Amino acid sequence: MVVETRDVYTIRLSAINEGRSGQFYMISVPGVGEAPISVASGFGRKIEFTIRDIGSVTARIRHSETVGIRGPYGNGWPWTDYDKIIAVAGGIGFPPVRSLLEEMVDLGRGKDLEVLYGARSPSDLVYKKMLEDWGNTLDVHITVDRVDSGWKGKVGFVPSLLEDTHLGKEAAVFIIGPPLMMMNTVKEALRLGFSEDRMYLSLERRMECGIGVCGHCNVGEFYVCEDGPIFPYSKVKESPELFL
């Protein structure tokens, strides 16, 4: 177990990840329950989850000797459909972008990806060591909403990083994070001339069964666990409840 921040930690299992970036697994603590967690490592690597301690299950996973895991569920980022990709992550939305990054690097396509990552403060950044390593070879831009001690990087909300990207307006834009952050990122991307046909959002809803039956994640004609969690923006904008 790696402690990432005050309330975020990463667990690594010996099993190999059979999930694509953007997919999720249901992780359970026996006797407590299950929680949907996006996979943080790339396809074919050892399976990792980066978890925010926010509910009864997620608070206990780190202390559990045994956890249950089923999945993967849902669709993944449609990255193989595009030549260039800009991935924008806010807060705990970053782990599914890390798995995207690993997947693309593993297939020799690391240069086709630009990553924009925003956290509330420097102490809220996850994967600090990896961020340094990636910085040497990959295009990862980081910003924080507010500064604590010794921060030399950018300050500002993550959509503001879009202006600095160099992959061009033809790039697909993948967005994941809190609802307000996603909404603002879409707005900014549209303002800068990115095409809405190439924008994708990863949505968080209450997923329980993972197989499109139990109904908790139903929004419009979609079951987010099965039809998502990643949706083209064109669908999101038509359904009043898809944007939270």
Added chain:
Amino acid sequence: MSEAFIAISKDFEMFGSVEREGEIIFDRVGEFDEISEGRSRYAPKEFLMQRNENVLLLKQQEKKAVFGVMSCDLKGFYLMDKQVLGKDPFYTERRKNTLFANFVCNEPCEGGFCTSFGGPVLEEYDVQALRSGEKYHLLVSEKYDKYFRNYEREDGAFFSKFKLEFGSKMEALQVDGVENRITWNSGLWKEFASRCISCGACNFSCPTCYCFDLYDDGDERKREWDSCILSGFTSSSAGNNRKDLDERLRQRFYHKFVYFKKSKDEYLCTGCNRCVEDCPVGIDIKEVINHNYSGE
């Protein structure tokens, strides 16, 4: 139908609608004459989707034959199939091993509106029976035809004629196009919310509602019928996209008349009227169909 009943009972555990202490319920039955022709107090949803069960173990399912299901209730399973069958192993296993023999009502029931959704004669069935005096007209699916070789089976003409006559006694509501007429900001949702007490009875009584909750209970992981009307139904770490009761009521009706229509080309309602009968504050799903949205 006694002869077929006996033949079926050699291969299946036999269940049927029976009267017990003034209420019609589903229970084990020994002979055909025990079967009640009245409608059961609750829809027979539990044959395929139990109220509460451990999902860590799926036992081998016994073959069951259920007699006396009303058409409107059976239609619920055919609708659920479109979302659930093949995905939920518990439902799928039971569906495969259960024979339903449904009765077509001879006369319209009070409040029911099955003709609005194609009832009371079903296009899909295992064994469909329509009483005419002392005898039954029968429609039997290929799968179960071997039990009815000594019976005269209908080609459907009698049923078609009957359906027309029945329709003249129970006028169908204008359901077609409701998915286009209905409005997101209609005052209906707030009006319903001003009365609704979030009891969830409408979901539990509905033969088409399939949502469930999953939770751990000691060594077991349970699934339990759930209700989209309850406040925590959609709460997650990202928030709750239906905090208010009017939003949850709208979801219930949008799921039935808009979303399911869009994804499965069916309305998720059979016109059984159970939700209306069981609602303690008189919320009527027919209002959602009949409401003059454009006049608001």
